[in-house]
Amino acid sequence: MDLHCSAFTACWSAGRGASVIGNLGFSGPAIVLHGVLIGVGDTRSVLIANVIGNGVNVALNVLLIHGVGPCPSSGVLGSGISTAIVPA
Numbered sequence: 869m870d871l872h873c874s875a876f877t878a879c880w881s882a883g884r885g886a887s888v889i890g891n892l893g894f895s896g897p898a899i900v901l902h903g904v905l906i907g908v909g910d911t912r913s914v915l916i917a918n919v920i921g922n923g924v925n926v927a928l929n930v931l932l933i934h935g936v937g938p939c940p941s942s943g944v945l946g947s948g949i950s951t952a953i954v955p956a
Contacts, residue, residue, distance in 0.1 A: 895955035925954040
């Protein structure tokens with residue numbers, strides 16, 4: 869097994885790790901709040917928040933992945949950005 873790691877791979881991995889850790893600051897409280905609301909029996913608010921969040925995520929994916937209008941096409945990076953923006 870080859871365990872050689874190029875400088876590009878190491879840099880990309882470090883950047884990816886930092887973006888995931890940074891996104892936890894937004895998604896972590898949302899997950900806790902959803903759990904609290906479910907615990908007290910308010911599942912409707914969680915459903916509404918998830919439907920709205922997923923709708924915004926889909927719209928941003930179309931905008932950022934395919935480059936609709938003035939936004940340039942970003943591909944997979946655009947998908948990651950839109951997912952990080954909408955943590956619900």
